[in-house]
Amino acid sequence: MRDTVDLKMAKWMPGYYQIMDYAKGVTSFSALDNKGKNLPVARPDSNTWRVSGIINMTFRVRYEIKADRRFVANNYLDTTHAYFVPEATFLYVKELINKPVQIRIKVNSPWDKTATGLDSLPEKANEFTTSDFDMLFDCPILAGNLEELPPFEIDGIKHRFIGYNLGSFNKIEFMAKLKEVVKEGVSIFGEIPYKQFTFIGIGPGYGGIEHLNNTTVSFNGNGLDKKESMNSMMSYLAHEYFHNFNVKRIRPFELGPFDYEKENRTNLLWVSEGLSMYYEYLIVKRAGIINNKEFLSELEGNINALENDSGRYYQSLVQSSYNTWIDGPFGNPGKGADKSISYYDKGAVTGLILDLSIRNATENDKSLDDLMRLLYNRYYKILQRGFTDAEFQQAAESVAGISLSREFEYVYTTREIDYNNYLSFAGLGIAETKDGLNGKRRLSIIKLENTSSIQDKIFKGLFGD
Numbered sequence: 001m002r003d004t005v006d007l008k009m010a011k012w013m014p015g016y017y018q019i020m021d022y023a024k025g026v027t028s029f030s031a032l033d034n035k036g037k038n039l040p041v042a043r044p045d046s047n048t049w050r051v052s053g054i055i056n057m058t059f060r061v062r063y064e065i066k067a068d069r070r071f072v073a074n075n076y077l078d079t080t081h082a083y084f085v086p087e088a089t090f091l092y093v094k095e096l097i098n099k100p101v102q103i104r105i106k107v108n109s110p111w112d113k114t115a116t117g118l119d120s121l122p123e124k125a126n127e128f129t130t131s132d133f134d135m136l137f138d139c140p141i142l143a144g145n146l147e148e149l150p151p152f153e154i155d156g157i158k159h160r161f162i163g164y165n166l167g168s169f170n171k172i173e174f175m176a177k178l179k180e181v182v183k184e185g186v187s188i189f190g191e192i193p194y195k196q197f198t199f200i201g202i203g204p205g206y207g208g209i210e211h212l213n214n215t216t217v218s219f220n221g222n223g224l225d226k227k228e229s230m231n232s233m234m235s236y237l238a239h240e241y242f243h244n245f246n247v248k249r250i251r252p253f254e255l256g257p258f259d260y261e262k263e264n265r266t267n268l269l270w271v272s273e274g275l276s277m278y279y280e281y282l283i284v285k286r287a288g289i290i291n292n293k294e295f296l297s298e299l300e301g302n303i304n305a306l307e308n309d310s311g312r313y314y315q316s317l318v319q320s321s322y323n324t325w326i327d328g329p330f331g332n333p334g335k336g337a338d339k340s341i342s343y344y345d346k347g348a349v350t351g352l353i354l355d356l357s358i359r360n361a362t363e364n365d366k367s368l369d370d371l372m373r374l375l376y377n378r379y380y381k382i383l384q385r386g387f388t389d390a391e392f393q394q395a396a397e398s399v400a401g402i403s404l405s406r407e408f409e410y411v412y413t414t415r416e417i418d419y420n421n422y423l424s425f426a427g428l429g430i431a432e433t434k435d436g437l438n439g440k441r442r443l444s445i446i447k448l449e450n451t452s453s454i455q456d457k458i459f460k461g462l463f464g465d
């Protein structure tokens with residue numbers, strides 16, 4: 001029988017690959033026995049509170065948490081709303097992490113709504129339950145006077161958009177477009193793996209974090225009446241939505257079950273983030289939101305960012321993924337000698353190269369979609385685990401039916417990318433100019449003349465027209 005229990009605060013939140021040390025925000029910690037008497041509390045390390053004297057007894061702990069930074073990976077509270085990151089809010093006991101949890105939120109303000117991916121208890125306002133702490137940590141909570149946009153259903157599954165301070169824009173048009181985005185995401189896999197999905201707009205700011213049945217996104221609807229802003233908003237939401245498949249379900253081996261107390265390093269964030277970036281373009285293109293020219297210009301953006309980054313001579317995609325805990329999510333550009341790259345940029349470019357290679361090897365019979373489906377079916381549904389670096393390459397090669405060892409050099413090494421070779425598969429090429437003012441390279445994707453029927457077929461496969 002144990003006399004002590006260790007209560008822990010997570011050090012990071014999955015989806016934001018940086019050590020946040022949430023325990024720093026905890027103050028005024030006390031533990032009380034069932035008669036309201038204080039129990040001894042020790043601090044064996046910076047994120048642990050060790051409570052003693054608890055044999056055969058229920059006990060209570062009280063603590064305050066800091067909630068002063070408006071950011072998707074931090075708690076924030078003011079008089080108008082509250083945003084709680086569960087990892088930064090709820091202490092957990094390591095040995096009990098697989099046990100069900102119930103939470104109750106008491107609101108002292110005249111706030112009317114709570115948005116979260118958690119299941120609510122029947123007949124009880126603001127009381128929620130989850131199967132375990134992993135699910136609790138996967139469901140941030142937003143409370144306040146929130147606005148809910150008219151939901152839509154796909155295959156009988158409800159999709160909601162609810163948020164704080166959404167701004168003024170054409171909400172009917174917005175939801176109609178979002179529905180097309182979700183439809184295109186779902187059609188890649190042919191099924192919907194959740195009971196309901198909620199987009200949670202946490203207010204103006206930057207960044208979003210993906211979860212199994214929800215995504216929390218910084219959101220400001222003012223300005224969405226401009227076509228360009230609407231398009232980039234849809235692209236951003238497509239990215240966050242696609243993550244429910246790619247990273248939450250199709251995932252690197254190391255990203256689950258999580259260890260909340262240390263860095264969970266993986267070589268494969270380029271798959272989780274870079275391919276999600278490639279897919280955000282594909283999805284908005286397939287949804288009819290952007291045209292071919294805009295699709296290509298998104299890819300040119302990634303190509304130019306990479307080709308003007310000297311970090312590409314030093315750091316491979318796998319190194320960039322592995323080192324993100326030190327370098328930050330976008331590498332470390334402009335800071336000292338730039339020896340890091342962004343796995344978003346090179347990952348998206350590599351997504352294009354793999355897609356073109358698979359299409360070329362199979363006469364456009366197969367594509368990157370087949371690879372994503374294979375990973376979803378084999379690793380998420382059948383094996384119920386993540387894939388390793390080698391398994392990802394094997395899966396890609398089995399879809400292509402050929403060795404892709406040359407293409408994977410772009411993943412494992414710093415070899416310069418032969419754009420013309422891969423773009424030519426779709427009857428495209430690359431043209432380069434130099435910006436006279438700052439000497440930056442400017443690469444553009446161009447259409448080749450006199451293309452073959454296979455090139456035309458691959459172009460059509462990729463662009464749909």
Ligand SMILES: [Zn+2]
Pocket residue numbers: 239240243272273276
């Ligand atoms: Zn992402």
